[in-house]
Amino acid sequence: MNEQGISIISFGYFEHDFLGKIADSVSLEFMMPVHIREGHLDLSEYYDAARRQYNGNLLLREVDAQYSAGSIKTFGLFYVDLFIPILTYIFGQAFLGGHTAIASIYRLSNERYGLKEADDSLLERLTKEVVHELGHTFGLIHCHVPACVMASSTYVEDIDQKSAKLCVKCRLQLSKNM
Amino acid sequence: MAKKISILIVDDERSVRDSLYNWFIEDGYRVECAENAKEALHMVESDSFDIILADIKMPGMDGLEMLRRIKSHRKESIVIVMTAFATVDTAVQALKDGAYDYVTKPFDPDDLSHLIRNASKQISLSEENEALKERVVSLENIEDLIGKSAAMQSVLKEVESVAQSNSSVIITGESGTGKELIARAIHSNSPRRFFPLVSVHCGALTESLLESELFGHEKGAFTGAMYNRKGRFEMADGGTIFLDEIATISSKMQVELLRVLESKSFIRVGGNKEITSDFRVICATNRDLKNMVTNGTFREDLYYRLNVVNIQIPPLRDRVEDIPLLVDYFIRKYCTSMNKLPVTIEPSALKRLQEFDFPGNIRELENMVERAIVVGNGKKITLKDLPLQKSMIVSTLESLDDVEKSHILQTLINHEWNISQTARALKVDRVTLYNKIRKYNLKPLE
Ligand SMILES: [Zn+2]
Ligand SMILES: [Zn+2]
Numbered sequence: 001m002n003e004q005g006i007s008i009i010s011f012g013y014f015e016h017d018f019l020g021k022i023a024d025s026v027s028l029e030f031m032m033p034v035h036i037r038e039g040h041l042d043l044s045e046y047y048d049a050a051r052r053q054y055n056g057n058l059l060l061r062e063v064d065a066q067y068s069a070g071s072i073k074t075f076g077l078f079y080v081d082l083f084i085p086i087l088t089y090i091f092g093q094a095f096l097g098g099h100t101a102i103a104s105i106y107r108l109s110n111e112r113y114g115l116k117e118a119d120d121s122l123l124e125r126l127t128k129e130v131v132h133e134l135g136h137t138f139g140l141i142h143c144h145v146p147a148c149v150m151a152s153s154t155y156v157e158d159i160d161q162k163s164a165k166l167c168v169k170c171r172l173q174l175s176k177n178m
Numbered sequence: 179m180a181k182k183i184s185i186l187i188v189d190d191e192r193s194v195r196d197s198l199y200n201w202f203i204e205d206g207y208r209v210e211c212a213e214n215a216k217e218a219l220h221m222v223e224s225d226s227f228d229i230i231l232a233d234i235k236m237p238g239m240d241g242l243e244m245l246r247r248i249k250s251h252r253k254e255s256i257v258i259v260m261t262a263f264a265t266v267d268t269a270v271q272a273l274k275d276g277a278y279d280y281v282t283k284p285f286d287p288d289d290l291s292h293l294i295r296n297a298s299k300q301i302s303l304s305e306e307n308e309a310l311k312e313r314v315v316s317l318e319n320i321e322d323l324i325g326k327s328a329a330m331q332s333v334l335k336e337v338e339s340v341a342q343s344n345s346s347v348i349i350t351g352e353s354g355t356g357k358e359l360i361a362r363a364i365h366s367n368s369p370r371r372f373f374p375l376v377s378v379h380c381g382a383l384t385e386s387l388l389e390s391e392l393f394g395h396e397k398g399a400f401t402g403a404m405y406n407r408k409g410r411f412e413m414a415d416g417g418t419i420f421l422d423e424i425a426t427i428s429s430k431m432q433v434e435l436l437r438v439l440e441s442k443s444f445i446r447v448g449g450n451k452e453i454t455s456d457f458r459v460i461c462a463t464n465r466d467l468k469n470m471v472t473n474g475t476f477r478e479d480l481y482y483r484l485n486v487v488n489i490q491i492p493p494l495r496d497r498v499e500d501i502p503l504l505v506d507y508f509i510r511k512y513c514t515s516m517n518k519l520p521v522t523i524e525p526s527a528l529k530r531l532q533e534f535d536f537p538g539n540i541r542e543l544e545n546m547v548e549r550a551i552v553v554g555n556g557k558k559i560t561l562k563d564l565p566l567q568k569s570m571i572v573s574t575l576e577s578l579d580d581v582e583k584s585h586i587l588q589t590l591i592n593h594e595w596n597i598s599q600t601a602r603a604l605k606v607d608r609v610t611l612y613n614k615i616r617k618y619n620l621k622p623l624e
Binding site: 084 | 191193194196197198200201203204205206283284285286287288290291362366374375376377408410413511514515517613616617619
């Protein structure tokens with residue numbers, strides 16, 4: 001088990017190279033090592049038949065309970081459509097100032113919206129989402145600097161409007177929180 | 179926003195309370211929860227909440243009764259009523275009783291954030307009115323917008339005065355002068371600041387893509403369009419749309435754009451429903467639009483509609499007195515983001531920077547400083563750290579990574595960022611090169 005750094009746990013098959021690139025960006029942004037592992041959960045337990053989606057609250061709690069030991073932060077990466085009871089969907093979510101966060105690639109792909117898949121856009125969006133949710137676990141809240149990765153995104157196009165990096169203010173806050 | 183807006187969530191379902199609590203805390207609000215109406219009323223008496231989000235159906239006192247009591251206690255409270263089963267009757271009753279809005283669970287995340295931003299705007303506007311209508315505009319929140327020169331100060335004055343209005347603005351300036359920053363400054367000092375600033379880089383999109391980007395499309399509009407998708411005009415509702423490189427749009431798009439600006443309404447691609455959106459337009463260009471009107475490549479009527487206010491950003495070589503300030507700012511910015519102690523710059527190097535003509539303007543200066551911090555000795559930026567002369571002699575580098583980064587960057591520059599040529603020159607494949615560019619976060623100067 002890794003005593004240090006951030007663990008990214010993939011649930012479902014992600015290309016090694018793809019995960020590696022995300023891990024590189026995350027590692028640069030938070031200045032700590034990032035380890036990639038595979039996770040196994042029976043997702044049917046989190047499926048809501050009425051909504052045909054997966055319960056993000058329960059999954060976040062489960063990842064936290066089963067996978068968070070041994071690392072500073074833990075991130076669960078999924079393929080399935082996530083929701084929480086009050087919202088129609090979420091890209092991901094985190095325990096603010098906590099240990100664990102999750103995100104799904106499901107709503108990030110252009111194909112889902114009937115557009116051509118741009119080569120790097122999926123990777124970029126997922127990277128931003130991972131950095132964003134991890135930012136929350138480090139206690140960062142949403143930022144009003146539009147290019148900052150901590151800017152709030154409720155639409156997939158909002159994600160494209162921002163960079164994958166923390167702005168100077170958030171970075172200072174991060175170093176205070178760390 | 180000086181003071182944190184406070185939200186009280188009233189719902190008997192714990193998962194709803196928790197989810198909303200997390201959502202709003204991440205957005206920077208102060209949030210409290212109550213399980214039932216009675217508890218909520220107690221809390222409202224001792225603490226004033228700006229926004230109360232309450233479920234209608236709760237055991238004991240229901241949400242509508244609670245709404246009436248809260249409104250009689252504090253008329254200006256904004257109460258939003260939530261329900262899982264919308265009926266017209268309860269909606270009408272809630273609005274009659276003074277609810278600010280009535281929403282059905284579950285919410286679309288975008289709708290929820292719009293709803294709360296609308297409410298926040300109302301709160302801040304009524305507070306601003308109360309506060310002697312005094313409006314102190316602060317440009318402090320705008321990163322990177324720096325300059326003491328007369329030229330820059332007059333730009334900032336224009337930004338301040340135009341921010342309060344709703345006029346269309348055209349920002350002109352050479353590339354790299356920071357036109358997007360000016361747009362952001364106008365937006366975040368305007369009453370529209372609680373709503374999005376949506377940017378569109380017109381030059382980067384083909385005509386058909388631009389149309390779908392701007393207006394959105396309906397499910398089934400074309401093969402593979404499985405979902406409805408909002409366009410940028412729709413996303414900018416309540417806020418500002420920033421159209422960069424406006425001079426690049428086709429004559430067909432010019433006609434469409436004019437129509438949208440006149441009617442503030444449009445139809446999604448493949449749709450038939452008219453959608454209205456309340457947005458402000460800010461455009462930017464590095465071309466001479468007036469000249470394009472004269473030679474017939476840009477519509478005159480569109481030009482006059484966009485060009486209500488024109489802000490011209492001076493090129494960096496016309497405000498060399500700002501260079502020391504900017505250098506100092508970029509040094510702090512990059513040293514912070516690279517977790518390094520702030521470096522200084524040798525006076526002779528600074529002097530050479532002030533003599534350089536910077537065709538790429540501030541962006542070029544910023545990239546130069548960032549690069550100098552990376553390749554420099556970590557204490558002082560010297561002349562040899564700055565790519566002002568043709569051949570760069572790289573020495574006194576500290577780690578293997580530094581050498582690699584600097585070598586890759588120089589090779590990329592030599593091949594004008596042509597990835598295939600650079601990869602060949604470095605004898606690696608393109609994927610490896612891309613990975614290195616990503617790893618070292620290398621960017622072209624222009
Ligand atoms: Zn967030
Ligand atoms: Zn930020």
